[in-house]
Amino acid sequence: xxxxxxxxxxxxxxxxxxxxxxxxxxxxxxxxxxxxxxxxxxxxxxxxxxxxxxxxxxxxxxxxxxxxxxxxxxxxxxxxxxxxxxxxxxxxxxxxxxxxxxxxxxxxxxxxxxxxx
Amino acid sequence: xxxxxxxxxxxxxxxxxxxxxxxxxxxxxxxxxxxxxxxxxxxxxxxxxxxxxxxxxxxxxxxxxxxxxxxxxxxxxxxxxxxxxxxxxxxxxxxxxxxxxxxxxx
Numbered sequence: 001x002x003x004x005x006x007x008x009x010x011x012x013x014x015x016x017x018x019x020x021x022x023x024x025x026x027x028x029x030x031x032x033x034x035x036x037x038x039x040x041x042x043x044x045x046x047x048x049x050x051x052x053x054x055x056x057x058x059x060x061x062x063x064x065x066x067x068x069x070x071x072x073x074x075x076x077x078x079x080x081x082x083x084x085x086x087x088x089x090x091x092x093x094x095x096x097x098x099x100x101x102x103x104x105x106x107x108x109x110x111x112x113x114x115x116x117x
Numbered sequence: 118x119x120x121x122x123x124x125x126x127x128x129x130x131x132x133x134x135x136x137x138x139x140x141x142x143x144x145x146x147x148x149x150x151x152x153x154x155x156x157x158x159x160x161x162x163x164x165x166x167x168x169x170x171x172x173x174x175x176x177x178x179x180x181x182x183x184x185x186x187x188x189x190x191x192x193x194x195x196x197x198x199x200x201x202x203x204x205x206x207x208x209x210x211x212x213x214x215x216x217x218x219x220x221x222x223x
Contacts, residue, residue, distance in 0.1 A: 037161075045153075045161065045204055045215040060212050094160055102208035103151045105172065107160035 002026035002106045004095045009111030016085050016115070022078040022095030022108055029076035033098035036069065036080050038091035039110075046091075049080065050098060063089075085115045119144050121205050121216035128221045136192040138219045140205035145185050149209040152181055152190045155218075156201045164203075165190070195221070 008020040022034070036048040049069040050058045057069050068081040078095055092112050096104035120143040130136055140150065148168040153161040163172040165181035168188060178193045192199055200223055205216040 044218045045155075045206075047206075047213040047215065050213075058211050099166065101149075101167065102213060103163060103166040103206065104153075104161070105163050105166075107162070109160055 002097065004097065004106060004108035006093065006095045006108045006111040009093065009113045011114045011116065012085055013117050014086060014115055017081070017083045018085065018113060020080040020082065020093055020095075020111060020113070022080075024076045024078065024095075024097070027097065027106075029071075030073035033100075033102075034069075034071060034078045035096045035098050035104060036078075037094045037096055037104065037107075038089075038113075039094070040088075040091045043091075048093070050102075051078070082113070085113075087115050089113060090115045118212055119146065119207055119210065119214055121207060121214055123203075123205060123216035123219045125219060126217070128219060129223070130195055130221065131223065132195050132197055134195050136190075136195055136199070136221055138190040138192075138203055138221070140183075140188040140190070140216050142186045142188070142207060144209075146207045146209045148184050149207055150181075150183070150188050151206045151208070153204045153206065153215075154199075154201050155204065161204065192221075 005023045033052045035050040051069045066084045070079045092110040094110045095108040097106040122141045124139045151166040152164040155161040202218045202220045
């Protein structure tokens with residue numbers, strides 16, 4: 001069974017940093033692009049970042065220069081390093097497996113990031 | 118950035134009724150559109166990709182149509198488990214964007 005399990009969400013002060021992880025299982029992690037998608041409380045979905053199987057990265061303008069996506073294929077784990085956090089980054093962060101044509105076919109349950117003083 | 122506008126924001130229907138959800142793109146996205154369903158407290162689930170292709174396990178009462186800038190998700194006869202929020206997403210260019218969602222409620 002394909003599974004994604006996020007961790008690392010927490011309450012953090014504005015300007016702080018956090019590192020999210022997503023442990024993948026049930027598929028060949030190294031052969032798939034992966035993404036982070038977030039959802040602010042009571043709001044819609046927002047794509048955050050994607051990393052291809054070859055390591056190419058893409059970012060939403062709202063996080064560019066502050067967030068870094070990376071992967072460890074030996075551990076089937078996806079990461080999101082988040083720096084200079086703002087209140088508007090408060091959201092549930094979902095890890096998602098990406099189809100070859102850039103749709104999200106498997107999602108984790110999400111991890112909550114709250115940025116507040 | 119391509120903007121996806123979903124309408125209506127809320128659709129109030131009863132089980133057994135037909136639901137028609139709209140997604141309009143600010144530019145031509147050919148047929149490069151997906152639909153997702155999200156229930157309260159759950160992650161989104163892929164329903165359709167490339168407008169017409171049904172994801173694994175999606176019932177046939179769901180159908181997707183459209184091209185260019187206008188797309189429709191149709192649920193032919195609502196089941197109780199279909200009451201949820203539905204999002205569209207394009208993949209024609211970066212950044213990938215989602216529509217604001219349509220809530221289908223009883």
